[in-house]
Amino acid sequence: MGLQERKLREFSRREHEILAASIRLFDADDWQSVTVEEIADLAEVGKGTVYKHFSSKEDIYARLTLDFYEALLEELARVDLNRPADAVFKQSIEVALWYHYKNPxxxxxxxxxxxxxxxxxxxxxxxxxxxxxDEEFKGKALEMLKVCVETGVIPNGPYQQMLYGITTTFEGAVNILWNGECLGDGLVVEDYIHAISAFIMSGLKGSGFEQGNP
Incomplete structure (x- = not known):
């Protein structure tokens, strides 16, 4: 391994440690009051090292969020596509919900x-x-919707309106999972996730959207 490659690997390792320390500190109600000094201390690097990787805390917020969604896209890429379109769509919803639940x-x-x-x-x-x-997630959802329409699984309709409904239901479900609200009445997480995916799919299949061009 050459000197330049070692430097790049060391740079990447330190950046990973900074991000790992950051998300640990941000997992608290007062997360916005966390300082760069606190991040540096937990990552066991100097404050200047943090700024070599990120120009501000908001850059750290952005990187954590982008990494979070990139990892979700990788999870979705593992969904078996060799099944009926509605089964693929339903599993994709459940994979995404489980991913959020496991990363509070x-x-x-x-x-x-x-x-x-x-x-x-x-x-x-x-x-x-x-x-x-955002476009990558939207593209995946649109592709699944189109396959479902083309195979007759769901009726034709305006895709954008369908996406609004899916997104609103999904985001609401994520908030409930992350806040632990679904456990208050004895409903287990697995049942809740199955119920949400079934609700979304049944809504699409019995779509009340006006028929016509998407």
């Missing part, structure tokens, strides 16, 4: 990064990365 430490920072005022403050490069990420 990200709930504050990912919600924060969805805010319009946050996106106004980040660099053009980061903003484009968020847009690209």
């Amino acid at each position: 430490a990200y709930r504050r920072v990912t919600q924060y990064c969805k805010r319009g005022d946050f996106k106004k403050r980040i660099s053009a490069e980061l903003l484009q990365q968020f847009r690209d990420c």
Whole structure:
């Protein structure tokens, strides 16, 4: 291994340690009061080292969120596509819900990064990365919707309206999972996730959307 490669690996390792320390500190109600010094201390690096990797805390927020959704895309890529379209769609919803449920430490920072005022403050490069990420998720959902329509699983209709319904239901379910509300009445998480995916699919199959061109 050459000197340059070793330096790159060391740089990557330190960045990973900074991000790991950050998400641990951000998993608390007072997460926005966490300082760069505290992140550096937990990561066992100097404050200057943090700034070599990230220009601000908001850059750290953005990187954590983008990494979170990139990992989710990798999970979705493992869904078996060699099955009926509605089964693929339903499993994809469940995979995404389970992924969120198993990573509650990200709930504050990912919600924060969805805010319009946050996106106004980040660099053009980061903003484009968020847009690209959004488009990739939207593209996957649209592709599954189109296959479901083409195979007659769900009726034809305006795809954008379908996406609104899916997104709203999914985001609400994620908030409930992350807040632990679904456990209050004795409902287990697995049953809740199955119920949400079934609800979304039944809504699409019995779509009340006006028929016509998407």
